[in-house]
Amino acid sequence: MDWDDAKIWLAIGFAGNAIFFSRFLIQWLASERAGRSYVPVIFWWLSIAGSLILLLYALHRRDPVFTLAYLPNCVVYVRNLMLIRRERRRRSQMAGAGVARAPVHTDVEVGGAPSF
Numbered sequence: 001m002d003w004d005d006a007k008i009w010l011a012i013g014f015a016g017n018a019i020f021f022s023r024f025l026i027q028w029l030a031s032e033r034a035g036r037s038y039v040p041v042i043f044w045w046l047s048i049a050g051s052l053i054l055l056l057y058a059l060h061r062r063d064p065v066f067t068l069a070y071l072p073n074c075v076v077y078v079r080n081l082m083l084i085r086r087e088r089r090r091r092s093q094m095a096g097a098g099v100a101r102a103p104v105h106t107d108v109e110v111g112g113a114p115s116f
Contacts, residue, residue, distance in 0.1 A: 005061070013057040020050025041084060047077040 003010070023046035030040045051073040058066035 009057065009060055012053060012060075016050050016053030016057055019046055020054060023047050023050065041081070044077045044080050044084075048074050051077065 005013075023043045026046065027039055027043045030043075031038045051070050055067065055070035055073075058070055
């Protein structure tokens with residue numbers, strides 16, 4: 001292990017890991033509350049934050065393996081947020097138009113699902 005890096009960079013790396021890990025804890029707790037597998041929106045925001053911090057740390061370390069591991073992640077996370085936003089907008093428009101909605105099988109926050 002290399003502990004010779006500046007303390008600020010070690011703190012940045014550990015913070016990135018903590019944020020990235022916290023998304024799993026939140027998803028687990030949200031699923032337990034919902035009584036089903038559930039991915040709250042905060043999961044995607046924590047994924048973005050943790051990935052960007054860890055990418056910054058990997059770039060600082062000049063580590064090509066971890067840089068390539070975190071480089072494309074945000075594309076997937078942002079896309080999920082876009083899909084959730086689109087679904088919410090669609091539901092809002094349907095509700096405004098008085099259209100009865102069919103059951104939707106997504107993990108977008110709905111009904112009795114917990115909000116984080």
